[in-house]
Amino acid sequence: MTMIEAINDALDVMMGHDPDVVIFGEDVGYFGGVFRATAGLQAKYGKTRVFDTPINECGIIGAAVGMAAYGLRPVPEIQFADYIYPGLDQLISEAARLRYRSAGEFTAPITVRSPFGGGIFGGQTHSQSPEALFTHVSGLKTVIPSTPHDAKGLLIAAIEDNDPVIFFEPKRIYNGPFDGYYDHPSKTWKNHPGGQVPEGYYSIPLGKARTVREGQAMTVLVYGTMVHVAEAVLAEKGVDAEIIDLRTLWPLDIEAVEKSVQKTGKCLVIHEATRTSGFGAELVSLVQERCFYHLEAPVERVTGFDTPYPHSLEWAYFPGPVRIGEAVDRLLNSEA
């Protein structure tokens, strides 16, 4: 399966599994979504469970909060993560605080799906990675899959979760893994182990990282598209790195992070999002606090630059093989 097919399959499974699951958003109904993630679902489950909405993100998230207060399990879609901002007040002030401020009287078991990340010539408003805005909000969970297999299992877990989950889908890898070499032919999920997606229901627990590759030389903390880029660069350089796909950014699998960095003594954090106050800063800080006496080198961060996401200079902006390679070399060459 592709990641799109896996997401569609997860939605199908949960729609069948729980009559309280409803799906809505811009173009998700009859048309099946601009990325086809909801294709066929309206025909199968009817217009009152899968429907189109006005172009109003505040309304989409606000209505979801009200539906959740009623007792439904809404799975709204925001067409691009870049357009989630008009819904932020409803997400941050409402969905995230509902359980806390009502002492559990009202909850918001909402899963907000949204395509995110760059690498598709999406320019400023079709490429952003705003995950740090959400990891900073107490009461929200942030999940980002990197394979079709994980996408399905994590999405099912997110929908079943009784807390609001931001589910960011790296659109660059909807149809195949991406190793960072934009000038190479596209790959498909067909021959990738992550493209093997079981039929029917299964879930992957939120808050648990996946070790992509065990190794001794350094720990690489990464998620989304950058998992594949990191894997390719480290393989090419022949570095025995331990690559950890965080999968859930928050609540973070702190045990997996600690255990790995304490073993390897070196840590590289990679994300597409801009550098300053990005989620990487939190990871670096946690590693520094919790693994200080094990560290043999400063923790390295490879990220997007602190600029809006550019169009023509996309591949100069994207944290690709060269930028990662330099950081890997610095880590390899440093001595405690």
Added chain:
Amino acid sequence: MVDERPSRAALRGNLPPLALHVPEPRFRPGDRVDYSWLDIPEAGALPRFDEACEARETWPATLGMIRVLDEEHRAVGGWDPRLEPETLRRMLHTMALTRAFDDRMYRGQRQGKTSFYMKCTGEEAISVACAYALAGDDMVFPSYRQQGILIARGFPLVEMVNQIYSNRADRLKGRQLPIMYSARDYGFFTISGNLATQLPQAVGWAMASAIKGDTRIATGFVGEGSSAEGDFHAAMTFAAVYNAPVVLNVVNNQWAISSFSGFAGAERSTFAARAAGYGIAGLRVDGNDALAVYAATRWAANRARANQGPTLIEHFTYRAEGHSTSDDPAAYRSAHEREEWPLGDPVMRLARHLIQLGEWDDARHAAMDREVAEEVKAAAKEAEKNGVLGHGFHHPFHTMFEDVFEELPWNLREQAEQAIRERVTKWPERAGGNDGKGNTGGAA
């Protein structure tokens, strides 16, 4: 050549310079108030529309005003809901109780028993009559000035005071600013400090009820000031698009803290008139006339319940007191506004109506006032046994970390341990558990 281009002045001829219009209220502190400019239609003037009418047929009601009680306190016209005297007396009692509660809690704040309070003085008819017109299991998405609904639905006053005092019996565990109640069992949605967010939520709740084929409806409230928020537009659009069974209320009390209603658009049109642009039924109501509020709400509720769609109701009223205990209205508006307000006082208007019917008298009214004051006093004293703000009777420290998520994640477990360590350092005498005043230690 830049220099050769004709100047802007030459191009535009003698056009006058543009001028920015910044609204200004008619009266400021010290001004004599004259409301003769206000167009208050006569009671009974507007006909009652069929509940199944087309939304656009309500247009006259969005510009006029539904009023039932006339100058002689008689109920007149097609909107008279013809309530039994006993119902009217219960509504009057609930409104008086709401006012007494506000007065006592305001004093409680001034005495330092809590940090904050907001009265709804002058607006009691809106929340109380609305609650009487709805079914008990219809969900209300209130703003912070609809305490009358909670009281009308029988939520215990002691619980309200516990919340205001953030004491150890506070159902919300001291997490919320006073008056931000939450009472799911009473169909009262958790109040948020962020204005207007509850409006699209009310629509979503109503959509859910429709998705499930339920018969319950939702109602939401905003002030006229927060009707300027984008959420208002979102709510109206979603309500219209999905024909949601919802009643959306704008309480136009003329003031949003220090800003008069002109800053929300009142100089150009009524708030009810906005309904027309969305294709929603709209009603404008004398908000100080409990019978008119009841009639309009019942009309809209029946319409919603019959799948005829949403209604926007503007309640025209006056915020008689300051915005909150942190506000002094003398700094921005004339003190005469309240006494000159042409729609009078909602409690007294309903009382005089009952007197005119021969169903009430001044002696009974005075007795009722004493009785509600006593009831509130008793509730406040009962709640004070659970503590007042800052006097040590609060929920255990670890509860601060609960309910952020369904389960405590590792970072909150660690931070809870830190809070408990800090507590032992600050108050070593209380370490190890109960301090004898009902205040338990962090680990308890």
